[in-house]
Each structure stands twice: as structure tokens, then as C-alpha cells.
Amino acid sequence: xxxxxxxxxxxxxxxxxxxxxxxxxxxxxxxxxxxxxxxxxxxxxxxxxxxxxxxxxxxxxxxxxxxxxxxxxxxxxxxxxxxxxxxxxxxxxxxxxxxxxxxxxxxxxxxxxxxxxxxxxxxxxxxxxxxxxxxxxxxxxxxxxxxxxxxxxxxxxxxxxxxxxxxxxxxxxxxxxxxxxxxxxxxxxxxxxxxxxxxxxxxxxxxxxxxxxxxxxxxxxxxxxxxxxxxxxxxxxxxxxxxxxxxxxxxxxxxxxxxxxxxxxxxxxxxxxxxxxxxxxxxxxxxxxxxxxxxxxxxxxxxxxxxxxxxxxxxxxxxx
Numbered sequence: 001x002x003x004x005x006x007x008x009x010x011x012x013x014x015x016x017x018x019x020x021x022x023x024x025x026x027x028x029x030x031x032x033x034x035x036x037x038x039x040x041x042x043x044x045x046x047x048x049x050x051x052x053x054x055x056x057x058x059x060x061x062x063x064x065x066x067x068x069x070x071x072x073x074x075x076x077x078x079x080x081x082x083x084x085x086x087x088x089x090x091x092x093x094x095x096x097x098x099x100x101x102x103x104x105x106x107x108x109x110x111x112x113x114x115x116x117x118x119x120x121x122x123x124x125x126x127x128x129x130x131x132x133x134x135x136x137x138x139x140x141x142x143x144x145x146x147x148x149x150x151x152x153x154x155x156x157x158x159x160x161x162x163x164x165x166x167x168x169x170x171x172x173x174x175x176x177x178x179x180x181x182x183x184x185x186x187x188x189x190x191x192x193x194x195x196x197x198x199x200x201x202x203x204x205x206x207x208x209x210x211x212x213x214x215x216x217x218x219x220x221x222x223x224x225x226x227x228x229x230x231x232x233x234x235x236x237x238x239x240x241x242x243x244x245x246x247x248x249x250x251x252x253x254x255x256x257x258x259x260x261x262x263x264x265x266x267x268x269x270x271x272x273x274x275x276x277x278x279x280x281x282x283x284x285x286x287x288x289x290x291x292x293x294x295x296x297x298x299x300x301x302x303x304x305x306x307x308x309x310x311x312x313x314x315x316x317x318x319x320x
Contacts, residue, residue: 002065004315005050005104008114008307009071009096011035011087014046017305018057018064019312023125025305027057035087039094047103061105068110068315069096070117070307077159080111086177112314113160114307118300119146120153120317121310122263126301131260135253136300137164139246140266142177143185147257153317165189167252169245184252188245190221190268197224197238207234225271239274246275247282254287254295265300 001020008015010033017028029052031045054060069080076083080097097109112120119128119136128134134148145164147154154161165185166178173182174192186192201207201216208230210216212223227235250262262283269275276297284292302309 002316003059003063004066004068004312005054005061005064005107006068006308006312006315007046007050007070007096007100008311009033009042009069009088010114010307011072014042015308016046016050016053017308017312018053018059019068019309021316023121023309023313025308027053028305028308029053035091036089039088039091039096039099043094043096043099043103047100050104061107064104064107066108066110066315066319067097067100067104068117068311068313068318069100069112070114070311070314071096071111073113073115073160073163075111075113075159077111077155080109108319110315110318112155112311113146114310115144116146116153116155116159116162117310117314118265118302118306119148119162119263119310120313121302121306122265122300123148123153124313125309126306127263127298128261129301133257133259133261135162135164135257135259135262137250137253137262137264138266138300139189139264139268141189141191143189143249143266145253147259149257149259153314164249164253167249169248184245184249188242188249190266192245193224193238193242193268194220196241197221197235200234200238205234208232209235221268222270225274228274239271240278243275243278243282246279247284248286250279250283250297251286251292254283254291258291259295262295262297263300264297265302265306269299 015030018026080095101109122128123134143165167184170182176183209227212226213219
């Protein structure tokens with residue numbers, strides 16, 4: 001069975017794995033990115049660790065058909081490098097694909113936006129398997145997205161399509177890291193939910209959230225979930241507000257793509273039914289009924305392997 005050597009680049013972790021054509025991960029690992037130290041050192045360490053994995057699995061570069069890389073965008077796909085990613089300062093212009101190709105016997109290497117890769121991975125091997133139109137959304141530090149429409153990954157003219165976290169919800173809301181006000185992710189991401197929680201606590205709103213966090217500046221969505229389990233009024237109020245924002249964005253996604261399924265991943269999905277049940281209802285409130293009636297909203301199926309499997313899926317698509 002054909003194999004891909006896959007890499008998932010993040011601002012803190014650089015994961016890698018050996019992936020079969022059926023999506024099975026035969027082995028994997030990760031190293032610290034230390035992104036602020038630049039791309040050369042990170043790529044050298046991840047290549048060394050990947051070589052060790054290949055030795056453990058008794059594999060050589062000749063046993064692979066390609067290398068796949070998933071990375072935060074924006075990307076210059078033709079050159080195989082990031083192009084101004086706020087999570088990877090100083091990496092612009094360094095060809096990750098050239099470096100990895102040279103490190104592994106000249107294997108062809110392909111880089112794709114991490115959310116686009118995740119969308120293709122979930123479409124082929126995860127919660128979207130068997131569907132024709134799949135949108136992937138990750139709700140974590142920010143909000144990212146990717147879309148497979150009519151069985152084809154939607155990359156756009158330069159590979160950076162489906163920046164769904166930057167759907168504008170308002171004209172005059174909080175300013176996003178992209179520079180624009182009112183983006184979806186400044187209202188509904190895990191970072192945004194935690195920010196609104198800290199602001200409410202700093203304004204003197206009573207809550208048990210601080211008991212779990214230790215101090216206001218340490219509050220995360222995890223502490224919000226803990227307080228919700230105790231019936232905390234503020235926690236439930238902020239969560240209901242967040243669900244409304246998530247639903248507004250998902251309604252726009254449904255109206256735009258008319259998908260069979262929206263697959264949702266990321267840290268906020270740890271809330272389980274407390275997220276998915278009201279979020280589906282909220283999304284339906286903002287979507288055209290004929291479109292929402294044929295769209296399900298489900299948890300991601302690939303878990304922590306989504307980046308590596310997604311990178312492999314893109315590489316398999318490219319070589320086939």
C-alpha cells in the first residue's frame with residue numbers, strides 16, 4: 001500500500017507521521033517548533049525525528065510516494081513556504097517543501113493550508129467520509145475552515161480559500177488580528193470566549209469561574225466549562241452568547257456552500273453536547289431552511305491526527 005510522510009506544522013508543535021493510502025497512521029511523533037528561532041532549526045529537528053521514526057518502522061524514503069505538509073496560512077504554495085503567517089514570524093520565503101524533499105531522497109513535497117488539509121482528511125477518512133460536500137471548521141485559538149465541494153478541495157486562486165474565521169459579523173466589533181473589525185473569530189473562537197469571560201469578571205460580575213482558574217488573567221474556556229457544570233449563571237450566559245455567535249457564522253457557511261455536513265473540530269469541541277446541541281439549533285436559525293435541512297453538524301472524526309492525515313490526503317491527491 002502506498003505511503004506518505006506527512007508533517008503538520010504549528011506555532012508550538014511540529015508533528016509528523018507515516019500514513020497509508022487508507023488513512024491509517026502507522027507511526028507518528030512531534031517536536032517543539034520554537035517558531036521564533038526560525039524555520040531552519042525547526043525543519044532540521046523534525047527531519048531528524050522523522051528519520052528516527054522511519055528507522056523504527058524499518059522504512060526508507062524509497063518506500064514513500066510523496067511528502068505532505070499542512071501549515072498555517074497564508075502560503076505561497078508554488079514555492080512551498082509560508083507567506084506572512086502571524087503564527088510563524090520570520091518564516092516567510094523559506095521553502096519547507098524544498099528542505100524536506102532534500103532531506104528525504106528528493107521525494108516530491110506538497111504544502112497546503114492546514115484547515116484545507118483537515119477538510120480533505122475528514123472528507124476522505126473522517127466524519128465526512130461518503131459525503132460529497134463537506135466543510136471543516138476548527139474552533140480553537142482562532143476559527144479556521146476548509147471546504148470540499150462536489151468532491152474537490154476548494155483551494156482558490158492561490159491556495160488560501162475558505163478563510164471562514166474572517167467572515168464579518170459586524171461592522172464595528174472588536175478588531176481581529178487580520179486588521180479588520182468584527183470577524184467571526186473575534187466573537188466565537190476559544191480566545192474570544194475566554195476574553196469576554198475575563199472582561200465580565202474584571203467588571204465585577206460574580207462567578208465561580210475564578211475558583212477554577214485561580215485568577216482572572218488565567219481564565220480559559222476550560223474553566224468556563226467547569227463553572228457551567230456547577231450551574232454558574234455568568235458561565236452559562238457567556239456560553240449562550242457564544243453559541244449565538246457560532247450559529248451566525250455557521251448559518252453563513254450553510255448559505256454559502258450548501259454542504260451535506262459541517263465537521264467541527266478544535267479545542268472548544270471538548271464541551272461535547274453542550275456545544276453541538278444548541279449550536280445546531282442556532283445555525284438553523286440563521287440558515288435558509290431548505291439548506292439547513294440537508295446539512296448535519298458533527299464532531300471531527302480524526303482527532304489529534306487530523307493535521308497529519310490531512311497533509312497526507314493532500315499529498316496523495318497531488319501524486320495521483
